[in-house]
Amino acid sequence: MPSGLIALLDDVATIAKLAASSLDDVAGAAGKASTKAAGVVIDDTAVTPRYVTGLAPERELPIIGKIAWGSLRNKIAILLPLALLLTAFAPFLITPLLMLGGAYLAFEATEKILEKLLHEHEHEEQLVDAMGDPVELEKMQVKGAIRTDFILSAEIMAIALASLEHLTLVTTAFALIVVAFAITAGVYGVVALIVKLDDIGLHMAQRRGRAIRAFGNGLVHVVPKLLTALATIGTAAMLWVGGGILLHGLEELHLAGPIPHLIHDFAHLISEPLGAFAGLVAWLVNAIGGALVGIVVGSVIVLVVRRLTKHPEELIVD
Known part of the structure; x- marks a missing residue:
């Protein structure tokens, strides 16, 4: 669980309490919402570093800044008004929409597993490597990252909204704003650190101290494994969170x-x-149970989607 992000939300909550006692509900709701959204946050953190692959090191942080700004714009300008409209006029749709998000999480995680097994991203990575114009490559990467973030941000805001049903509309709005700012800052702060870890390691490896050089060389070798592990954890988190959301929603709907x-x-x-x-x-047992439900639902959706999106000549062969 991304404890650093939750700690960040706790700090924001403390400031809110000092500002006005009426924001106590905002603080508690934001912390609860961020915990429920942990699986999506992990995946968001795991997905973003691949969008700076193949770009100049000096452009990595500016690009992450552009993606973070796009992410915040997604949450505040688009998703927040939609969430408030839903709360005001159609609260009965929150559980079904949350279940739809859970099904999407399960589908996306299962799709990632299948793509990994079938090596389906290799051609895409070769295409990115082949692009000669760094400006166009940067634009393409930023656009793709913000588009992916919109989907993940929608899931985060939906999960957060489901935990705020007992609050007034104004308090719900403030809580969602806190969640949006804190999670965006936390996710992209962590992403920036991860992306620059290898540069930090290279810098340390050039220092005179033997211990510092050894630590720097260790960072250079660990970062690729860290990114791989983070992606795996993110996929697993999407399965158990998505499956858990589906189970909880089905319970509420009897x-x-x-x-x-x-x-x-x-x-x-x-x-x-x-x-x-x-x-x-x-x-752990509940998480595994949720993951099993997630992978069953995700597999069904993957089969349907892949069947419907096959090219006509592939359907004829079948």
């Missing part, structure tokens, strides 16, 4: 059947004898 109860009962049965580790094991 359509879930026995599946959620079976997962909860099994988690309790496994974790109860473990004492201090009971909470962790219970969370």
Whole structure:
């Protein structure tokens, strides 16, 4: 879980409390919303670094700045008004829309797994490497990153909105603004640090101290593995968050059947004898249960989407 982002939200919450006691609800709601959106935040952090691949090192931070500004614009100018309209006029749609977002998370995670297994991104990466105009490449990367961020931001704001149902419209607006600013700052601050870690390592590797050089060389070798691990964690998080959202939504709509109860009962049965580790094991079992639901739903959607988007000649071959 991205504890740094949640800590950042806690700091924002503290400032809000000092400003006015009526913002206590905003602080609590923002922290709760950010926790619920953790899986999407991890994926957002994991996805963005690939958009600076192949670009000049001196352009990495400016590009991340452009993407962060586009992300904030997505959240504040587009998604926030839509969320408030939904709260004011159609709150009954929040759960179905959240489930739609959960299904999309499951689909996207399953699609990523399939693309990895089938090596479907290799041609795209070769195309990016082949582009000779750095200005056009930068524009393309920024545009693609902001487009992807819009989808992930919509998921974050939907998850946040679902946890704010008990608040007034004004308080909901302030809480969503806090979430938007804090998560954007946290995500792209972490992304900037990750992207520049190898440069930091190279700089340290050129220093005189043996320990500093060793640490710098270690950073240079660790960063690619860190990015790979982060992408894997992000995909897993999308599965368990998406599956969990679907299960919770089905429970609220009384359509879930026995599946959620079976997962909860099994988690309790496994974790109860473990004492201090009971909470962790219970969370892990529930997360795995959510991930299994996510990958089943995601696989069905992937099959349907790929079937519908096949070229006519591929359909004839089948």
